[in-house]
Amino acid sequence: MSQVHEEFIHINAGPFGQWLTQAQAALRGHAGLQVPCGDCVGCCTSHYSILLRPEDIALDLVPAAVLSSVAGKPYPYAKMNPRADGTCPMFTAGLCSIYAQRPQTCLDYDCRVFAAAGLDAGEDKPVINRRIRAWQFTYATEADRIAHQSIQAAARFIQQHVDAFPSNWAPRVPAGVAVLALKVHHLFMAANQATMTVADRINAVMSASKDFDQSNTL
Numbered sequence: 001m002s003q004v005h006e007e008f009i010h011i012n013a014g015p016f017g018q019w020l021t022q023a024q025a026a027l028r029g030h031a032g033l034q035v036p037c038g039d040c041v042g043c044c045t046s047h048y049s050i051l052l053r054p055e056d057i058a059l060d061l062v063p064a065a066v067l068s069s070v071a072g073k074p075y076p077y078a079k080m081n082p083r084a085d086g087t088c089p090m091f092t093a094g095l096c097s098i099y100a101q102r103p104q105t106c107l108d109y110d111c112r113v114f115a116a117a118g119l120d121a122g123e124d125k126p127v128i129n130r131r132i133r134a135w136q137f138t139y140a141t142e143a144d145r146i147a148h149q150s151i152q153a154a155a156r157f158i159q160q161h162v163d164a165f166p167s168n169w170a171p172r173v174p175a176g177v178a179v180l181a182l183k184v185h186h187l188f189m190a191a192n193q194a195t196m197t198v199a200d201r202i203n204a205v206m207s208a209s210k211d212f213d214q215s216n217t218l
């Protein structure tokens with residue numbers, strides 16, 4: 001019964017245009033997002049390794065035994081590894097035991113990005129996938145609806161042509177695809193779709209992604 005019921009649960013994800021502006025700002029390292037998680041603990045139970053940064057107070061709270069090094073980032077960057085059952089080692093009795101000091105990675109996590117891109121989070125993340133399917137954005141303008149459609153078109157293109165990008169450039173995991181789609185979605189507006197070849201579009205995606213990342217420093 002719960003499975004059938006879950007298919008019809010809707011949770012308000014907020015106005016899409018406002019969310020997109022905030023999500024892109026967060027990707028640029030600016031304002032954080034306030035995610036209406038409610039009682040969902042999907043990201044705490046879904047096999048994620050959590051990046052800890054030098055400024056995270058949680059670094060002093062997490063047992064060293066559950067930490068490992070991060071490729072390309074020197075200590076005190078560290079990765080907090082999940083338990084065998086996929087739960088975070090700081091998840092106890094159904095709650096985060098360091099909630100007030102949880103890492104920035106946890107504060108930044110917003111599974112609405114998957115709903116925006118029309119993707120699931122992955123086969124090993126059923127709790128998050130249920131939440132993704134429940135999110136419902138609202139649209140203040142037709143332009144917001146078109147922007148949402150263009151993000152989904154971008155995600156489909158990236159997935160369909162992942163092997164046509166230069167080796168290892170395009171992300172394969174859903175989170176990476178969704179984030180890239182957010183950065184380059186303007187290329188997939190109907191008006192920009194016209195006559196581009198796949199090769200031209202791939203070059204445009206790579207260029208637009210670079211432009212987005214460089215705008216971080218503005």
Ligand code: SF4
Binds near residue numbers: 044091097098102106
């Ligand atoms: S640190 Fe807390 S909020 Fe972050 S994944 Fe672990 S239990 Fe969840």
